[in-house]
Amino acid sequence: EGDIITIPVVVHVIYRNSNENISDAQILSQIQVLNDDFRRLNSDADNTWSQAADTQIQFCMASVDPNGNATNGITRKSSTRTSWGTNDAMKSSSQGGVDPWDTSQYLNMWVCNIGGGILGYAQFPGGSAATDGVVMSPQYFGSSAGGSGFYLSAPFDLGRTTTHEVGHYLNLRHIWGDGGCSVDDFVSDTPTSDGANYGCATGHVSCGSTDMVQNYMDYSDDSCMNLFTQGQKDRMRAVLEPGGVRRSL
Ligand code: ARG
Ligand code: ZN
Ligand code: CA
Numbered sequence: 001e002g003d004i005i006t007i008p009v010v011v012h013v014i015y016r017n018s019n020e021n022i023s024d025a026q027i028l029s030q031i032q033v034l035n036d037d038f039r040r041l042n043s044d045a046d047n048t049w050s051q052a053a054d055t056q057i058q059f060c061m062a063s064v065d066p067n068g069n070a071t072n073g074i075t076r077k078s079s080t081r082t083s084w085g086t087n088d089a090m091k092s093s094s095q096g097g098v099d100p101w102d103t104s105q106y107l108n109m110w111v112c113n114i115g116g117g118i119l120g121y122a123q124f125p126g127g128s129a130a131t132d133g134v135v136m137s138p139q140y141f142g143s144s145a146g147g148s149g150f151y152l153s154a155p156f157d158l159g160r161t162t163t164h165e166v167g168h169y170l171n172l173r174h175i176w177g178d179g180g181c182s183v184d185d186f187v188s189d190t191p192t193s194d195g196a197n198y199g200c201a202t203g204h205v206s207c208g209s210t211d212m213v214q215n216y217m218d219y220s221d222d223s224c225m226n227l228f229t230q231g232q233k234d235r236m237r238a239v240l241e242p243g244g245v246r247r248s249l
Helices: 024-038 160-169 230-240
Strands: 005-015 057-061 074-078 107-111 120-122 134-136
Touching: 005 024, 005 230, 024 057, 024 160, 057 230, 107 160, 120 160, 134 160
Parallel strands: 005 057, 005 074, 005 107, 107 134
Antiparallel strands: 120 134
């Protein structure tokens, strides 16, 4: 328990067409979702699980760039590349992408078409600084578009993929531990599960208990998810607090 931690975010938009060049409004809608979800201010929060927690972690668009100049926290780059895959090319100017801003000071998010049906991916704490951050495909980034950039794709159109990826960025594993009942997510108050849940499988039982399909770290549809637990909060805050890998943020 402790203070509210605010993480500055820079969003690097790399686009091939106007759909991929998402609007500032769409970007801000994603920051709003992150703040609502991490502070448990999301309007769909329910009382199914008593261990649901306000993580006391919040996000803001960066207001100062690495050179000390004012910024809105958004960079934009036009590219001819149609899809980027998951080999981190979008994070490197020498490969046609955009280099990260100092990853000890900012949470870097790249928004570009990943392709291959991948919604987003993230790097866990402790990896290479050159590739640290979260990558999202534009059609899953944010919860509303506004202006001309409308490009959101149901059932992953409520911004929860980014909530999930930032969970990974802050050291959370998938709730089923990426394995069977003997594999854990290293969080004691999330029930053990034998695999991912899709759609909204409320009440699904595995490993002798009801799965927490409403958890942001399952694979449920965006509209089904609504919580992080106290144990997940503690695990995320451990990397942000003194002694943690992301303490400098
Ligand atoms: N497949 C992605 C991952 O494992 C994200 C899944 C997000 N799910 C969602 N309902 N938005 O990191
Ligand atoms: Zn994941
Ligand atoms: Ca667990």
